[in-house]
Amino acid sequence: MASGLAGAAEADTRDAPASGSGPIVRGDSAARALLALVLPLCLAIGWELAVRAGLAQGRLVPPPSRVLATLAALAASGELRVHVEATLLRVASGFALGASLGIVLGAVTGTLPLARHLLDPAFQALRAVPSLAWVPLFILWLGILETPKVVLIAVGVFFPVYVGVSGAIASVDRKLVEVGRIFRLSKPALARRILLPAILPATIVALRTGLGLGFLFVVAAELMGASEGLGYLLVDGQQFGKPEQILAAILAFAILGKAADTVLVVLTRPLLRWQDVARDIL
Amino acid sequence: MLTFRNVSKTYADGTRALAGITLSVAPGEILALVGGSGCGKTTLLRLAAGLDTASGGAIHLDGEALDRPHPGVGLVFQEPRLLPWLTVAQNVGFGLAGHGAPERRARVAHALDRVGLAEHADRWPRDLSGGQQQRAAIARAFVAQPKVLLLDEPFSALDAVTRQDLHGHLLGLWAETRPTIVLVTHDVGEAAVLADRAVVLRPKPGRIHAIFDIATPRPDDPEANAAATRQLRAALGASLRENA
DSSP states (O other): OOHHHHHHHHHHHHSGGGGGTSOGGGSOHHHHHHHHHHHHHHHHHHHHHHHHTTSOOOSSSOOHHHHHHHHHHHHHTTHHHHHHHHHHHHHHHHHHHHHHHHHHHHHHHHHOHHHHHHHHHHHHHHHTSOGGGGHHHHHHHHOSSHHHHHHHHHHHHHHHHHHHHHHHHHTSOHHHHHHHHHTTOOHHHHIIIIIHHHHHHHHHHHHHHHHHHHHHHHHHHHHTSOSSSHHHHHHHHHHTTOHHHHHHHHHHHHHHHHHHHHHHHHHHGGGGTTOOOGGGTO | OEEEEEEEEEOTTSOEEEEEEEEEEOTTOEEEEEOOTTSSHHHHHHHHHTSSOOSEEEEEETTEEOSSOOTTEEEEOSSOOOOTTSOHHHHHTGGGTTSOHHHHHHHHHHHHHHTTOGGGTTSOGGGSOHHHHHHHHHHHHHHTOOSEEEEESTTTTSOHHHHHHHHHHHHHHHHHHOOEEEEEESOHHHHHHHOSEEEEEETTTBEEEEEEEOOOOSSOOHHHHHHHHHHHHHHHHHHHHHTO
């Protein structure tokens, strides 16, 4: 799952000479972007035409023009911004909390055997609990305002990051660690100069998984009761029979989720330029 | 002076890798450790590097015990083991963290120049060929200016031409600071070309079978080398047959 976006962008620069000869799916990124749009565009235009021609009413499944018009109206009234900001703030706080705890505890259990034997079994057991099962408890403990929402998102983000980081540390190549030993690196220097860069690729994959789960859980959190946020738009659209509003919120989620992932990929790409991976030839 | 006194190594599973190795290596000497697989060559090198601890006996460098990695002892592994996230120059300078940036740069540039990698300084290890990577690894070990340099079959994965090329680079670097070199190899010809002395080991447990002085002048004299190679090959064959 780490490959999609980074692969597409890398191919611009590196695979350029090969694009002429390769099959079209491996060709230049413009052609690929067009290919990716064919199916959704055909469906959208087809449905739009069907409704316009009177073949379907489009009340429960509104045509794209109506969804976009709703989104535009929400944007024009400033409502959309309020909801997007609320949702993004929740994802960002939950992600920051869950990811930092995941990195720290993953690093601790990955490097210290005592901590591993002490903590890891408990975390693995907790991980087996579906995160949504905590919702009633969080509401009892933390009320119904922002705190339980952020905590729920943090729980969702924590586990993939924790598992990813501690697993990555456990699988650092002994041979590279020996290079550090030969040059007599201190424990902190070994961590900084060998372990940290070695686990970076897996950590970034874990963060991307965590971010995706953050968006999954923000919907759950907002469905359980919120007065603003894209999840609120979903609930509101259901209660007042406005499918175009639900679809507009879903569209906004898709754009936000993809944008957040892209930001993460773009920010971390300079850290991973050294990787010798197969994504450019697959 | 690098000395091994009655060094033995028995692994946790009871395997006796080395027994009673006693050996002195003079400063600036190039010593080859020759033998078939499983005769403890690599184990002996790892003990001297301080990566493993001996079960018995002791290894000293100028009277100092080598029971952990020592600043005066460098090691070149069988594989290049360059850190993939550092450029070639950063890899070569890896062991120079304690030095100031200008000195580090100068020493790295000199070493890269010596092994013919100057124009690859800013590339990633993945962009180098196997021989170039091993050259960078040798430069990384030399740049720290160790008194003793241990080489664990560093050329075994390379083709004959590249290998010869690397012999030249190794001797060129050696000539600058003249460290003691202990070279593990299973290639008798390589021992004859590079070494002043060759120690033939025999397996189960690994111990010294014979020691040969190699009187070939460097740079190499093909005929003398051929004679030394023949002599070593015979000794190696004998030690292997005795154990068969």
